[in-house]
Amino acid sequence: MNPVLLFKVVLVLLLLFVLFNLGRALFIMLKADSKQSMSQFLGRRVLFSALIILLLLIALGSGLIAPNPRPY
Numbered sequence: 561m562n563p564v565l566l567f568k569v570v571l572v573l574l575l576l577f578v579l580f581n582l583g584r585a586l587f588i589m590l591k592a593d594s595k596q597s598m599s600q601f602l603g604r605r606v607l608f609s610a611l612i613i614l615l616l617l618i619a620l621g622s623g624l625i626a627p628n629p630r631p632y
Contacts (some may be wrong), residue, residue, distance in 0.1 A: 564592060576582050581605040 585601035588594045619625045 564624060567615075567624060571612060571615065572614050573614075574608055578605050578612070581608070 581601045
């Protein structure tokens with residue numbers, strides 16, 4: 561498997577996990593009598609968002625991915 565494709569698949573899965581945790585936090589917020597803490601899911605969302613940004617910066621620095629060229 562191509563390393564670039566594998567990297568993109570990992571990023572998409574991390575983004576889906578971030579959205580899942582955001583949805584779980586929303587569900588807990590709307591359900592008033594929940595025993596779970598909403599901050600647990602929001603904290604995971606922030607952690608995985610930071611991980612995504614860190615992975616993107618490492619991939620850009622190492623040359624694994626390249627940004628789009630300037631249009632002008």
